[in-house]
Amino acid sequence: MKRPANALSLAVLTLLFEKPMHPYEMSSTLRQRSKEESIRLNYGSLYAVVESLRKKGLIAARETLREGNRPERTVYELTDEGATAMRDWLSEMLRDPTPQFTDFEAALSLMGALPPEEALELLKLRLRAQRLASNQYDGVRAHVPEGFPAFFLVEGDYSEALRLAEITFVEKLVDDISHDRLGGLEMWRRIHELRAAGHSGEEATAKLMDEFGHLLGIDP
Amino acid sequence: MKRPANALSLAVLTLLFEKPMHPYEMSSTLRQRSKEESIRLNYGSLYAVVESLRKKGLIAARETLREGNRPERTVYELTDEGATAMRDWLSEMLRDPTPQFTDFEAALSLMGALPPEEALELLKLRLRAQRLASNQYDGVRAHVPEGFPAFFLVEGDYSEALRLAEITFVEKLVDDISHDRLGGLEMWRRIHELRAAGHSGEEATAKLMDEFGHLLGIDP
DNA sequence: CGCGAATTACTCTAGTTAGAGTATTCGAGT
DNA sequence: ACTCGAATACTCTAACTAGAGTAATTCGCG
Numbered sequence: 267m268k269r270p271a272n273a274l275s276l277a278v279l280t281l282l283f284e285k286p287m288h289p290y291e292m293s294s295t296l297r298q299r300s301k302e303e304s305i306r307l308n309y310g311s312l313y314a315v316v317e318s319l320r321k322k323g324l325i326a327a328r329e330t331l332r333e334g335n336r337p338e339r340t341v342y343e344l345t346d347e348g349a350t351a352m353r354d355w356l357s358e359m360l361r362d363p364t365p366q367f368t369d370f371e372a373a374l375s376l377m378g379a380l381p382p383e384e385a386l387e388l389l390k391l392r393l394r395a396q397r398l399a400s401n402q403y404d405g406v407r408a409h410v411p412e413g414f415p416a417f418f419l420v421e422g423d424y425s426e427a428l429r430l431a432e433i434t435f436v437e438k439l440v441d442d443i444s445h446d447r448l449g450g451l452e453m454w455r456r457i458h459e460l461r462a463a464g465h466s467g468e469e470a471t472a473k474l475m476d477e478f479g480h481l482l483g484i485d486p
Numbered sequence: 487m488k489r490p491a492n493a494l495s496l497a498v499l500t501l502l503f504e505k506p507m508h509p510y511e512m513s514s515t516l517r518q519r520s521k522e523e524s525i526r527l528n529y530g531s532l533y534a535v536v537e538s539l540r541k542k543g544l545i546a547a548r549e550t551l552r553e554g555n556r557p558e559r560t561v562y563e564l565t566d567e568g569a570t571a572m573r574d575w576l577s578e579m580l581r582d583p584t585p586q587f588t589d590f591e592a593a594l595s596l597m598g599a600l601p602p603e604e605a606l607e608l609l610k611l612r613l614r615a616q617r618l619a620s621n622q623y624d625g626v627r628a629h630v631p632e633g634f635p636a637f638f639l640v641e642g643d644y645s646e647a648l649r650l651a652e653i654t655f656v657e658k659l660v661d662d663i664s665h666d667r668l669g670g671l672e673m674w675r676r677i678h679e680l681r682a683a684g685h686s687g688e689e690a691t692a693k694l695m696d697e698f699g700h701l702l703g704i705d706p
Numbered sequence: 707c708g709c710g711a712a713t714t715a716c717t718c719t720a721g722t723t724a725g726a727g728t729a730t731t732c733g734a735g736t
Numbered sequence: 737a738c739t740c741g742a743a744t745a746c747t748c749t750a751a752c753t754a755g756a757g758t759a760a761t762t763c764g765c766g
Contacts, residue, residue: 272752273593276592280599305587305592309717310752311753312716314753356593357600360590360594360605361609361612361615363590363615365523366586367524367525368588370580370644371524371641372493372641373576374640374641375524376525376576379572379573379576380576388581391581392581392583399583416662416669416670417669417671420597421591421592423655424591427655428652432583435643448636449633449634450636453637467505468504510745514743514744526724528723528725529746530724534723538721
């Protein structure tokens with residue numbers, strides 16, 4: 267029986283490790299602890315995930331309550347297998363780096379489909395947005411009361427550290443493009459000139475290979 | 487008609503922007519250009535994605551070929567709407583930062599469910615793996631031939647920049663935990679002591695609130 | 707004390723995705 | 737001439753996910 271592969275399942279297990287809960291309480295608790303910023307959460311997924319954990323025997327329904335005319339709430343608890351799965355799986359997620367496929371990395375890798383001037387402007391706009399987000403985080407961090415355990419802010423700090431790295435990277439990239447310092451920029455510009463001049467993709471590529479092919483001898 | 491929300495769809499559009507292709511050629515091209523490192527690719531998704539782009543009118547079947555007894559290959563081309571969608575959507579992905587929900591961020595945010603000593607060891611192991619990956623990337627970069635356009639390596643460099651930021655962050659975290667310098671570490675340790683001593687999650691939480699509650703007055 | 711907004715508590719559907727499975731052809735070696 | 741593995745080219749299924757929709761209850765305000 268394979269473990270489910272999404273962070274929400276793991277979050278459910280850790281919540282039930284604290285105490286038995288019904289799904290709605292799980293979602294409220296996650297929300298209240300601001301875990302929705304680091305774990306994708308919506309009801310559709312939550313109920314599906316709970317059901318799949320139950321099927322796998324990692325959690326079990328403890329009781330079903332009804333208050334007034336509201337829908338039933340089923341309270342779940344962690345099984346022993348669930349506790350083991352939680353430990354194993356959380357351990358793996360902490361220990362093993364796995365490739366992450368972010369949107370921006372994909373966008374960077376496909377950036378060539380836009381003319382360099384356009385890409386440059388877009389990157390500058392991203393930079394503004396990221397600097398703003400970063401300042402906002404600083405603001406929030408500054409208002410955390412004295413003595414509030416940093417432990418509860420690790421995810422946020424991690425995310426901020428990555429954001430800062432991205433800012434630095436994009437600043438450099440913007441600078442390189444602006445000052446004609448990025449290797450391959452001529453090719454990139456040239457292909458869009460050819461396309462703009464009415465050549466088909468195939469014609470443009472053929473010309474490019476003629477003009478710059480020698481640089482691409484080996485594609486690592 | 488909403489745009490599909492996955493990077494593979496966008497990759498398909500950019501490929502067809504270059505020239506008409508059949509799905510298998512798309513996958514080979516992506517693979518050959520090492521785009522599978524930045525864009526999640528598998529056949530199941532690819533054929534589904536192609537079909538959904540066709541339904542949306544962003545790409546169109548141009549012809550169906552058959553060679554020998556092999557399965558048919560349908561060659562697709564980009565429609566004008568597809569070209570517009572590609573530009574708009576790639577622009578958005580470059581311009582707008584969106585929250586990314588990585589596994590490690592989730593793991594960090596749930597780390598409390600493991601005792602601190604265990605988490606510490608796991609983080610050290612991650613560090614080793616990340617340093618190794620980073621060295622490997624250095625190695626690959628070093629063997630790129632002179633004059634090979636850096637433009638084709640942007641995604642990889644971006645990914646490496648984030649990895650380095652992660653390494654720095656985790657090094658600091660490991661250091662803070664090791665030297666008892668992380669705020670909230672006592673609480674974290676204490677709750678696992680109580681659990682290990684046989685208290686239920688609820689009892690342990692109650693005791694914790696008694697002992698440390700004053701620190702948590704406001705939960706931002 | 708009555709009205710609308712917010713909160714509680716889900717359900718449903720359509721779309722997406724991973725991963726395994728299938729079948730053919732080609733080329734390198736024996 | 738034969739076979740074994742790699743490459744070609746998909747298909748299928750089960751699971752997962754997002755997002756919208758539903759409906760009761762409670763809270764705050766005039």
